[in-house]
Amino acid sequence: MREAIARADLGDGVVVLADLGSSILTVRHLLEGKANGHIRLVDAPFVEGAVAAAVMSSAGQSLDDVAKAAEDARGASKF
Amino acid sequence: MPEGVALHARPAATFVKTALRFRSKVTVGLNGRVADAKSILAVLALGAVGGTVLRLSAEGEDAPDALAALTSCVSGLVD
Numbered sequence: 001m002r003e004a005i006a007r008a009d010l011g012d013g014v015v016v017l018a019d020l021g022s023s024i025l026t027v028r029h030l031l032e033g034k035a036n037g038h039i040r041l042v043d044a045p046f047v048e049g050a051v052a053a054a055v056m057s058s059a060g061q062s063l064d065d066v067a068k069a070a071e072d073a074r075g076a077s078k079f
Numbered sequence: 080m081p082e083g084v085a086l087h088a089r090p091a092a093t094f095v096k097t098a099l100r101f102r103s104k105v106t107v108g109l110n111g112r113v114a115d116a117k118s119i120l121a122v123l124a125l126g127a128v129g130g131t132v133l134r135l136s137a138e139g140e141d142a143p144d145a146l147a148a149l150t151s152c153v154s155g156l157v158d
Contacts, residue, residue, distance in 0.1 A: 048120055055092050055119040059099040069118070076120035 002030055005039060013038045013063040015053050015070060019046045037063075044070035052076075081156055086127040088119075090156045095119045097152040103139025105149065116149065 001016075008014045018024045018041060027041045040063070042049065049070035056069040084090060098105045098116035105116035109131060114121035116135070127133060133153060137145040 051088065052118070052120050055095050056099070058092075059096040061099060072118075073120055076118075077124050078120075079124055079126055 001026060005030070009039070013040070015057070015063065015067050016041045017044055017046055017049050017053065017070060040067050042067050042070045045073050048073035048076060048078075080127055080129050080131050080133060080153060083129045084156045084158045085129055086122060086125060086156075088123065090158070091119055091122045093156065094149070094152055095122055097148050098145065100148065101137070101139070101141045101145035103137045103142040103145045105135070105137045105142075105145050107149075108134035108136065 005014050005016065016027050016039065018027055024041070031039055031041060042053075044053075052073045053066050053070040056066045061069075080086070086094065094107075095117060106113050107116045107122060107125065108114070109125045109127050112125060113136075114125050116122065135146055135149050135153075137143075137149075139145070
């Protein structure tokens with residue numbers, strides 16, 4: 001996870017999505033003492049949040065907007 | 080929409096990324112439903128299939144440019 005986060009970080013920060021349970025604990029452990037908001041674990045649906053965040057990120061949107069898109073996926077209907 | 084091209088994940092991402100280039104609020108409507116054109120999940124939920132008519136609407140200082148870019152984007156979508 002540490003390597004993946006480092007690879008994803010091009011300077012503007014990283015939004016991390018986790019599925020359930022131990023993955024969340026592991027990310028939290030990795031981020032301990034680094035609570036400056038540059039790397040964010042967001043509480044979002046895994047698949048829908050990842051798609052929403054990836055589109056926002058690839059469109060060059062801010063870290064805040066990427067994180068918000070992932071979180072907002074919780075309220076999205078699929079059809 | 081061009082025949083044979085549905086707004087599934089990849090074309091929808093192209094569409095949303097085009098909308099994200101503009102400051103205007105942009106919506107896309109289909110069969111009476113209206114979605115935020117800057118939200119991939121909202122656009123996917125429309126379930127637009129090839130040959131259907133999308134109603135684009137933009138509000139803001141760059142609205143004409145946004146509509147022109149999105150119209151061109153939709154007509155040029157490939158599967």
